[in-house]
Amino acid sequence: MSASTTPSLHLRGSRRSILADRAATVVLWGTGAFVLLLLGSIIVHFGIAAWGVVSPSFVLSDPSDTALGGILPILWNSIYMLGLTMLIAVPVGILGGIYMSEYAGDNKLTEAIRFAEEAISSVPSIVVGLFGLILFVDNFHMGFTALGGALALTMFNLPLMTRLSEQALRAVPQDERSASLALGATKWQTIQHVVVPLAIPGLVTSIILTAGRVFGEAAVLLFTAGLATPAHYDFTNFNLGDPASPWSPLRPCTTMAVYIYKLQSEGLGIYVSKVVDGSAAILISMVLAFNLGARLVGRLLTRRLTAA
Amino acid sequence: MVQLTTANRLASLRTAPGLRERLDLPRRVVFLAAVSMIGIVTLLLGFIAWQGIQLFVKDGVPVGQVFSATWQPDATSGPTNYGLLPFILGTIAVTALALLISTPLSVGLALFLSEVAPRWARAIVQPALEIFVGIPSVVWGWLGLTILVPFLHDTFRHDFVISLPVLGDVFRVPGFLTGFSWLAGALVLSIMILPTITSVSFDAFRAIPQELRTGSLALGTTRWQTIRHILIPAALPGVLTAIVLGMTRAAGEALAVQMVIGSQPVLPRAVTQPIETLTAAITLDMGNTVFGEPWQDALWTMSLVLLIISVASVVLVRLINKRRMAL
Amino acid sequence: SSSGSTQSAAPSSATVNCVAGSITTAGSTALQPLIDAAAKQYVAACTGATINVQGGGSGTGLSQIAQGTVQIGASDVLANSKLATPDADKLVDHIVAKQGWIMVTNKDVTGVTNLTTAQATDIWTGKVTNWKGVGGPDLAIVLILRPASSGTRATFKKLVLDGANEATGNTLTEDSNGAVTTAIGTTDGSTSVIGFAYYQDPANAGKLNGLQLDGIDATTANMSNGTYKLSADGHLYTLGQPSGLTAAFLDYMMSPAIQNTLIPAKGYGPVVH
Amino acid sequence: MHATATYPEPVLRRVKVPAPIALLGAAEAPLDESTTKIATEHVSIRYGRFVAVRDVSLQIRERSIMALIGPSGSGKSTFLRCFNRMNDLIPGAKVEGQVCLDGENVTDPDVSVVELRRRVGMVFQRPNPFPMSIYENVAYGPRRRGMNGRRQLDELVETSLKRAALWDEVKDDLRRKSGLALSGGQQQRLCIARVLATEPEVILMDEPASALDPVSTLRIEELMRELRKAYTIVIVTHNMQQAARVSDVTAFFTMAEDRAGYLVEVGPTGRIFTRPTERLTEDYISGRFG
Amino acid sequence: MHATATYPEPVLRRVKVPAPIALLGAAEAPLDESTTKIATEHVSIRYGRFVAVRDVSLQIRERSIMALIGPSGSGKSTFLRCFNRMNDLIPGAKVEGQVCLDGENVTDPDVSVVELRRRVGMVFQRPNPFPMSIYENVAYGPRRRGMNGRRQLDELVETSLKRAALWDEVKDDLRRKSGLALSGGQQQRLCIARVLATEPEVILMDEPASALDPVSTLRIEELMRELRKAYTIVIVTHNMQQAARVSDVTAFFTMAEDRAGYLVEVGPTGRIFTRPTERLTEDYISGRFG
Numbered sequence A: 001m002s003a004s005t006t007p008s009l010h011l012r013g014s015r016r017s018i019l020a021d022r023a024a025t026v027v028l029w030g031t032g033a034f035v036l037l038l039l040g041s042i043i044v045h046f047g048i049a050a051w052g053v054v055s056p057s058f059v060l061s062d063p064s065d066t067a068l069g070g071i072l073p074i075l076w077n078s079i080y081m082l083g084l085t086m087l088i089a090v091p092v093g094i095l096g097g098i099y100m101s102e103y104a105g106d107n108k109l110t111e112a113i114r115f116a117e118e119a120i121s122s123v124p125s126i127v128v129g130l131f132g133l134i135l136f137v138d139n140f141h142m143g144f145t146a147l148g149g150a151l152a153l154t155m156f157n158l159p160l161m162t163r164l165s166e167q168a169l170r171a172v173p174q175d176e177r178s179a180s181l182a183l184g185a186t187k188w189q190t191i192q193h194v195v196v197p198l199a200i201p202g203l204v205t206s207i208i209l210t211a212g213r214v215f216g217e218a219a220v221l222l223f224t225a226g227l228a229t230p231a232h233y234d235f236t237n238f239n240l241g242d243p244a245s246p247w248s249p250l251r252p253c254t255t256m257a258v259y260i261y262k263l264q265s266e267g268l269g270i271y272v273s274k275v276v277d278g279s280a281a282i283l284i285s286m287v288l289a290f291n292l293g294a295r296l297v298g299r300l301l302t303r304r305l306t307a308a
Numbered sequence B: 001m002v003q004l005t006t007a008n009r010l011a012s013l014r015t016a017p018g019l020r021e022r023l024d025l026p027r028r029v030v031f032l033a034a035v036s037m038i039g040i041v042t043l044l045l046g047f048i049a050w051q052g053i054q055l056f057v058k059d060g061v062p063v064g065q066v067f068s069a070t071w072q073p074d075a076t077s078g079p080t081n082y083g084l085l086p087f088i089l090g091t092i093a094v095t096a097l098a099l100l101i102s103t104p105l106s107v108g109l110a111l112f113l114s115e116v117a118p119r120w121a122r123a124i125v126q127p128a129l130e131i132f133v134g135i136p137s138v139v140w141g142w143l144g145l146t147i148l149v150p151f152l153h154d155t156f157r158h159d160f161v162i163s164l165p166v167l168g169d170v171f172r173v174p175g176f177l178t179g180f181s182w183l184a185g186a187l188v189l190s191i192m193i194l195p196t197i198t199s200v201s202f203d204a205f206r207a208i209p210q211e212l213r214t215g216s217l218a219l220g221t222t223r224w225q226t227i228r229h230i231l232i233p234a235a236l237p238g239v240l241t242a243i244v245l246g247m248t249r250a251a252g253e254a255l256a257v258q259m260v261i262g263s264q265p266v267l268p269r270a271v272t273q274p275i276e277t278l279t280a281a282i283t284l285d286m287g288n289t290v291f292g293e294p295w296q297d298a299l300w301t302m303s304l305v306l307l308i309i310s311v312a313s314v315v316l317v318r319l320i321n322k323r324r325m326a327l
Numbered sequence C: 001s002s003s004g005s006t007q008s009a010a011p012s013s014a015t016v017n018c019v020a021g022s023i024t025t026a027g028s029t030a031l032q033p034l035i036d037a038a039a040k041q042y043v044a045a046c047t048g049a050t051i052n053v054q055g056g057g058s059g060t061g062l063s064q065i066a067q068g069t070v071q072i073g074a075s076d077v078l079a080n081s082k083l084a085t086p087d088a089d090k091l092v093d094h095i096v097a098k099q100g101w102i103m104v105t106n107k108d109v110t111g112v113t114n115l116t117t118a119q120a121t122d123i124w125t126g127k128v129t130n131w132k133g134v135g136g137p138d139l140a141i142v143l144i145l146r147p148a149s150s151g152t153r154a155t156f157k158k159l160v161l162d163g164a165n166e167a168t169g170n171t172l173t174e175d176s177n178g179a180v181t182t183a184i185g186t187t188d189g190s191t192s193v194i195g196f197a198y199y200q201d202p203a204n205a206g207k208l209n210g211l212q213l214d215g216i217d218a219t220t221a222n223m224s225n226g227t228y229k230l231s232a233d234g235h236l237y238t239l240g241q242p243s244g245l246t247a248a249f250l251d252y253m254m255s256p257a258i259q260n261t262l263i264p265a266k267g268y269g270p271v272v273h
Numbered sequence D, E: 001m002h003a004t005a006t007y008p009e010p011v012l013r014r015v016k017v018p019a020p021i022a023l024l025g026a027a028e029a030p031l032d033e034s035t036t037k038i039a040t041e042h043v044s045i046r047y048g049r050f051v052a053v054r055d056v057s058l059q060i061r062e063r064s065i066m067a068l069i070g071p072s073g074s075g076k077s078t079f080l081r082c083f084n085r086m087n088d089l090i091p092g093a094k095v096e097g098q099v100c101l102d103g104e105n106v107t108d109p110d111v112s113v114v115e116l117r118r119r120v121g122m123v124f125q126r127p128n129p130f131p132m133s134i135y136e137n138v139a140y141g142p143r144r145r146g147m148n149g150r151r152q153l154d155e156l157v158e159t160s161l162k163r164a165a166l167w168d169e170v171k172d173d174l175r176r177k178s179g180l181a182l183s184g185g186q187q188q189r190l191c192i193a194r195v196l197a198t199e200p201e202v203i204l205m206d207e208p209a210s211a212l213d214p215v216s217t218l219r220i221e222e223l224m225r226e227l228r229k230a231y232t233i234v235i236v237t238h239n240m241q242q243a244a245r246v247s248d249v250t251a252f253f254t255m256a257e258d259r260a261g262y263l264v265e266v267g268p269t270g271r272i273f274t275r276p277t278e279r280l281t282e283d284y285i286s287g288r289f290g
């Protein structure tokens, strides 16, 4: 040590930058902790509120005016609506994302598409709902239907899905594309076997975020898929043309978010607040389950496709 | 192998006609998917634009009137006046405040997740954020109504005043009379847009090659310096996109804001006072008015105005981005 | 008004004119709970009938029925006050119940149990801004309004305020009975008008102070006999004369089973005795 | 050869000296007997307005190794990329003139770049394995051409890895280990194996050995000599010894002011390194060997 | 030197031969008179359970150049990174043993890595310029240390770029051209300039010249000799001639089965290349020079 002509590693250096770094670390940790705490308390809030309400029979029985009814048809509707919407939004969104990230040149059309994506995300959902009401419900004489709701939701979600997919695909390093192309793979093979597999985690995120909006959306669906309390569903009725069949896309389809909205604004009866709390808790667990499931599938797919 | 080589040599480089088609098919498919966006948007925007101008075309309201401050759509209680100024300013005010609160929080969180967080923290926070997105806005509104509004009212009911000895009151914000306020709306919104801004910025930070981080750290810079001078500039386009997405989401959000903002069509003055946004007005009155009456036409005009505001800010941010990239 | 009684009063198919088919009603959220309950009873009695009870607001109900996309449009207000004449003339009005509203205050507003029409007008037009002025505590009045387009507000304005415009100062606007009730519960000195059905719902018992109007209690009986003036007809509109399931269901709404039992139990006033 | 003369002598006396492959290779196949595989005519390549390669015309014989040498920035990589049209991927890059493969002009818009790149493989300066297992990395090209038989693929993967002198190091976790988990040198060898697995006719190598250690480099160089029996190879290298050891013909690019991207001289490797006709070449080579 | 003997002779006779810097350097500063700058004691480095460096103890003298050589995967880069604790950034990497800089143990958790890395600069195998102008790339380090004076920075940037032999090529668009728009070789020289601008005491170089052309390489080697007067340099290289030319001391790592990451031999460069005591070293070196 005595031989050392330079100051000690512990002492020298710009204290200011070190302090700034410490401060930043604390602030960033604080931000993380704050958001986690916020979310934690919201979840705990619903957990406590739903305590004693949520039970298997709550999930598996029909709503009732006179007792603590269940939410089975509404839960089913949410899942159904999610499926129907994602059936359209996921493939079209990812394909659109592929175009934007792999093919789109730097031209007016690209600008226009990007502009369209951003413009539509600024349309309030209630306006999309009314648009759906006028277009699907009135003009197409569809009435209040799951299909109309899903189409309106898709208009709303597709740009988001496309945008997020594009970003996920763009994050794949250029090196990987060059390597594949240089091996004589076609552009499409490169996309299929290198770009998309590598982008799977990002694509899963975009699916999750889009799905989140389907779960949580009320305003669009109020006016397109309906705002009613469905009664009993006969799940053995597979006649898709029958509006009474829970499998039919041509029936009214009140989802969890809409149901919660309805109960909170005009719901009557001593059980309303319990059903609201229980439904909110179920909705949140459903989102959580979906997210975890999607991530798991994504991870399995990544492992299969990249063998990493 | 030699044989294969010979065989290859005979294959002409010209593409067989059928092959060309096949190679191009995917391109057409993805092109169609992307262009469908334009179709949807044209349909929707065309519709809103058409409905939005009915107030002027069909009902004969002068265009200038929408920039006045009086909102009196109800013919039964006096002469009608469709002044949208309070709503326009209200929307801008709430959105701006929400972004002001949410952006540092979200970008900070994105940085935390991508640069600081240990694996376990990331494993908790990331799914947590995605749950945020799935919580319906009614639920957020309800939480705001039952928790945030009373909290603001109980905690900050007195005027906030900064007094100096000679100058007197230099700054005064009236306390919350009710809790229903500009601030309440902005707070609820800022939580709702937090996941959007966070996840998109997070992706932007993740996309930065690791080599830039090691390059900077190896020069004896702190992690914060690396973040501040390398990562943030490199991720800026992505972060701005995130903010735009958050902004448009905030401007378009209806149910939750409307429940806590107080919905008073006045010009925004203090964050503690109720104001009203375009979306709140649309939500409140759309279901109660009938298609084709001037009142509803005015609501469609609000949608159009909202769209114009959002699109204008999208374009503005794009221009800023382009200017930056050119440097 | 135990809700249990509605269950036991559910009619058997013997007393109901059953028609098979599927119809949709849409519109007034104030009437939705009533129509919903009646529809459930009807469907329970008649297999083969499906009745969809949608909300959306009176304006939506009127628009939809005028377009013919639903079979029944529910509205708090008269069709011709909203729709243009040619559209309104095609609609047939079925008045199935009286709806009432009640002025309510936050629990802190003690000592005020009754407002005269004049006092109410002073408060809602902003002449009186403190509860002192009507014999209450020294507390600023916060008015919680309904949206200007809502049936509740229009009716209150017509029946109590005699068309005078509401104050614009110390006011808030909330959209639904649920939101208004919560807002009053958390806001000192606040007052509003909510649907009687909602007020008398057991879930809300004791949360708010309900006020008499001109000394008259808000009861379903007083609404039906007209002594309580803050009440109005609930309209179910059809496009032309109803037929089939629509007609059967409207008849059912007027049957004693509904008028004498379900309607008062749900907090509405019967129109047939 | 001052430095060499001073110290490595003792070692050199004691160890087994491999045959001097450079000249041996050159002798094996006299240049004039084989036909032209690639020919460029007046090729210029621009990035926007910047000219990176200027009016280069040269021929590459079939089954020979051509080395492109020259200072950094002289356009070697850019020129190399025009043989398999990888420049197509760089926005703003524009190729003028003709590049012929077996007499067909590959810059023709009708040409299938996919077919072209299958026939003209490429190894990059920076190793770029896919984030997949080692096996999948090598099997990638063949799979894209429709090869799916497990046995067939296994065999091909093994052969290719053996040729790239990587087999012994990776054979145990072929399917489990990711290509990215290898060291830099191993990664590059994996990339070479990957190209070999697609069985191209021409192999372009952009400083393939700059990340390799001498032992692997030698193996790769030996492999190149081996491949030369069936393939045409074009290599960009900064290692003049490498150029001398492996190539039959050497082309020298310059960066001298206003002549960036200019082909100064091309000729049999032995002559270029011993009797360059141009002053620029001589300076460059002597800088190296001084 | 079979190959060399056969063809470059004529050229060598004609060109100006620079002084044999390798031995000249070693002679300039007798090793024993300077003090130890870096010392490692029983350093082992693991990635998870895989041991990449095994029990390495060595000393590096102040103002000397130490070359680390050895086959690919032998842990040279890993070992190098422990001097400035860059291994901290690799999840799962664990360093055992002591690494002392001026007698202070840098693996101590109390040590400020920021300070350490300012004193121990690093140049990477793959050039990694920042996506900023050339000027900002070089000014980055100094700015972060609080240097803001325009004049001062201008001067420092110019000196650093000149030292890295890049000034002439970039001086015209210093502030407009992005560091990423340079060719590979230029990028690497920019990275060297960037480190020089932070004025470290020790410079670690991980194959800094593997992407450089011979002319620039020579310039950089000259610069290393120049820097040696004030700095301590540790270089990983695959180019044995480079090791021989520039370094005072050479350490040889092996990859032989079960001994991966083992330090076989360390000693004055002249001796290692002429009279290695270990069979492994001899094999490796002769493989290169054969």
Ligand SMILES: Nc1ncnc2c1ncn2[C@@H]1O[C@H](COP(=O)(O)OP(=O)(O)OP(=O)(O)O)[C@@H](O)[C@H]1O
Pocket (backbone or CB within 6 Å): D047, D050, D052, D070, D071, D072, D073, D074, D075, D076, D077, D078, D079, D090, E181, E182, E183, E184, E185, E186, E211, E212, E213
């Ligand atoms: N994408 C690009 N855009 C603009 N200029 C480029 C691009 N790529 C290379 N250049 C420029 O073109 C010239 C030739 O580059 P190239 O990479 O072909 O050189 P090189 O001889 O391979 O150099 P090195 O030996 O350093 O790899 C350089 O001056 C470089 O700056």
Ligand SMILES: Nc1ncnc2c1ncn2[C@@H]1O[C@H](COP(=O)(O)OP(=O)(O)OP(=O)(O)O)[C@@H](O)[C@H]1O
Pocket (backbone or CB within 6 Å): D181, D182, D183, D184, D185, D186, D211, D212, D213, E047, E050, E052, E070, E071, E072, E073, E074, E075, E076, E077, E078, E079, E090
């Ligand atoms: N991040 C990592 N995780 C796991 N193993 C690693 C990692 N980095 C390197 N290794 C392994 O550690 C060993 C030593 O790697 P290192 O990069 O230090 O070798 P090297 O001597 O620098 O090789 P090269 O000359 O190819 O650069 C190799 O076997 C490599 O596979």
Ligand SMILES: [Mg+2]
Pocket (backbone or CB within 6 Å): D076, D077, D078, D125, D206, D236, E183, E184
């Ligand atoms: Mg190059």
Ligand SMILES: [Mg+2]
Pocket (backbone or CB within 6 Å): D184, E076, E077, E078, E125, E206, E236
């Ligand atoms: Mg290495």
